[in-house]
Amino acid sequence: MTFHLVHLGCKVNAAEMETLSRDLLRCGWAAGPLEGADVAVVNTCTVTQRADSKSLYAIRRTAARAKRVFVTGCFSELEREAALSIPGVAAIIPQSEKANAAALIRASFGAVEKVHDYPGDEALHEPSPHPWDREATEGSSHARVILKIQDGCNAFCAYCRIPHARGLPKSVPSRDLLSRVRELSGSGVTECVLTGINLGLWRENGSGLEDLLGWILEASGPMYIRLSSLEPRSFEKSVSRHFDHPRLVPHLHFPLQGGSDSLLARMNRRYTTAAYRDFLAAMRERKPDLSVSTDVIVGFPGETEAEFEESLAFYAACGFSKVHVFPFSPRPKTAAQAMPGRLDAKLLTARGDRLKAAAARWEEAYLRSTVGQVQRFVLETEPIGGFAEGTTDRYLKGRIPVASAGGLKRGDSAWVRVPAEGDLFEPVTKGA
Ligand code: SF4
Numbered sequence: 001m002t003f004h005l006v007h008l009g010c011k012v013n014a015a016e017m018e019t020l021s022r023d024l025l026r027c028g029w030a031a032g033p034l035e036g037a038d039v040a041v042v043n044t045c046t047v048t049q050r051a052d053s054k055s056l057y058a059i060r061r062t063a064a065r066a067k068r069v070f071v072t073g074c075f076s077e078l079e080r081e082a083a084l085s086i087p088g089v090a091a092i093i094p095q096s097e098k099a100n101a102a103a104l105i106r107a108s109f110g111a112v113e114k115v116h117d118y119p120g121d122e123a124l125h126e127p128s129p130h131p132w133d134r135e136a137t138e139g140s141s142h143a144r145v146i147l148k149i150q151d152g153c154n155a156f157c158a159y160c161r162i163p164h165a166r167g168l169p170k171s172v173p174s175r176d177l178l179s180r181v182r183e184l185s186g187s188g189v190t191e192c193v194l195t196g197i198n199l200g201l202w203r204e205n206g207s208g209l210e211d212l213l214g215w216i217l218e219a220s221g222p223m224y225i226r227l228s229s230l231e232p233r234s235f236e237k238s239v240s241r242h243f244d245h246p247r248l249v250p251h252l253h254f255p256l257q258g259g260s261d262s263l264l265a266r267m268n269r270r271y272t273t274a275a276y277r278d279f280l281a282a283m284r285e286r287k288p289d290l291s292v293s294t295d296v297i298v299g300f301p302g303e304t305e306a307e308f309e310e311s312l313a314f315y316a317a318c319g320f321s322k323v324h325v326f327p328f329s330p331r332p333k334t335a336a337q338a339m340p341g342r343l344d345a346k347l348l349t350a351r352g353d354r355l356k357a358a359a360a361r362w363e364e365a366y367l368r369s370t371v372g373q374v375q376r377f378v379l380e381t382e383p384i385g386g387f388a389e390g391t392t393d394r395y396l397k398g399r400i401p402v403a404s405a406g407g408l409k410r411g412d413s414a415w416v417r418v419p420a421e422g423d424l425f426e427p428v429t430k431g432a
Contacts, residue, residue: 001039001109002032004066006058009045011195011228013073015146016098017043023102039105040066041093044075044083046161048329051075056082063088070105072098074165078332095166143378143411145189146228149177149212150196155233157257158268158335159297159328162197169201174212178219185223190378190413191249193226200234210238217245224376224393229253232271235279243286249393250287254280255295256318259311263300268335273314280318289373291366291394293322298355299348300328302341308351312358321366321394323359327352370396370418374428377416379408387424392416398423 003024007017020041021031034040040062044055055075063069063086072093076083080092090108093101152169153162184192194216196202202209209230216225226249230239235254242248258264261272283290296315298308315323327348330337343351375392382388383402388410391397400416401424402408416425 001029002037003029004032004034004037004040006040006062007043008054008058009047009051009073011146011193012148012151012197013043013045015148015195019099020101027102027106034062034065037066039068039070041070041072041101044071044073046075046078046165048326050329059083059086059089072101074162077165078161143380144191144193145184146193146195147180148172148196149194150199150202153198153201155198155231156268158266159300159331161331161334164333166197169198171202171204174204174215178215181216181220181223185220189223190411191224191226192220193228195228198231198234199227199229200231200236208236210236213239213242217242217247221247224249227252229255231255232276232279233269237279237282240282240286243283243290250289251291251394252283253293257295257297258300259314260307263303263307263311266302267300291321293395294320295324295326297326297328298352299343301336301339303343312355316358316362320362322363325352325355325359371420373418374415375418377414377425379410379412382410398425400425400427
């Protein structure tokens with residue numbers, strides 16, 4: 001039996017697809033091309049209108065090429081009928097059943113075992129009651145592993161339908177997480193990315209992310225730990241006490257969304273620009289060269305010229321390494337969908353273009369500020385023609401000459417110096 005997996009959207013979706021891939025491989029199935037695959041699974045996303053369109057396109061394209069097609073993820077959770085109506089779609093796998101997707105798929109062919117019951121499956125020795133307690137590899141088996149520690153969100157930001165798709169916050173027990181990070185570290189994994197829908201909502205018997213991160217850093221040496229992103233709304237300043245830890249990767253995605261207090265209030269973000277600035281200061285006090293990327297929405301309903309200008313000025317002052325710009329996209333069943341003051345398409349495009357141009361300049365300024373810095377580089381490709389591609393700990397993309405770095409291979413790490421021009425990093429020392 002052959003399978004082909006397609007995923008859209010965030011790191012949590014990526015982690016879930018990798019888990020499914022691993023489970024199917026363990027059942028003796030083989031990963032293969034989409035064309036003619038016995039089974040294909042599309043893991044969809046619904047974060048924007050564009051994500052919906054891309055999900056529909058991916059389902060149609062997949063359904064036309066594979067023999068049996070399953071659809072799962074946030075889009076099919078909320079738009080079940082639309083996904084099911086596409087000819088060739090066999091079934092929707094609900095969000096709550098994603099962790100057992102392999103068993104469900106096999107059951108559709110008459111297999112009756114549960115995913116955790118396969119003989120010889122040493123890594124899955126204990127059935128986990130927590131379907132999100134699974135991890136994925138990114139790039140290479142020992143380069144970067146994504147570990148899902150949390151799922152769901154109860155923040156209900158005015159534009160976001162994720163809480164509808166993924167439900168209320170759920171936390172993976174620390175005992176499971178700590179034993180997993182020990183295993184990963186012991187097996188030579190270089191970096192573990194802690195991921196979730198809203199990491200700051202991780203809770204267990206009165207403990208929060210600050211405690212968990214401390215326990216994980218203690219248990220995980222010599223593996224590096226990366227926080228995939230933190231929401232300002234659930235950010236606790238005390239977490240920043242870990243930011244100068246030598247094995248906490250000095251990059252954080254910290255979604256801001258709006259740069260004016262009135263905009264943030266309409267978005268129901270429940271923090272102010274002053275609070276956000278204060279959070280950034282707390283993190284940078286511990287780690288002055290922390291790389292911070294963000295997401296911002298342009299053209300939220302009622303966005304005035306003054307709010308837009310205020311936002312531009314605020315973003316510029318934050319010193320972001322990367323700003324992802326999202327034009328407002330009305331989502332069904334969200335508060336923002338019914339809000340008055342929707343911008344006309346021309347104005348939305350004009351503001352979006354201005355913001356993207358400014359974001360490119362800020363990124364350029366950040367890059368210039370890193371010239372000469374020594375950063376940790378992870379090889380994400382096998383060397384071709386003497387060069388390997390990869391990403392630094394602060395998410396700078398580039399290449400290194402492998403011969404002068406001592407014959408490194410995919411998944412290895414090296415310390416490199418950021419060049420003044422181009423994307424060719426100079427290796428400084430080999431190894432993490
Ligand atoms: S914090 Fe807001 S934007 Fe993020 S997932 Fe929760 S509701 Fe959506």
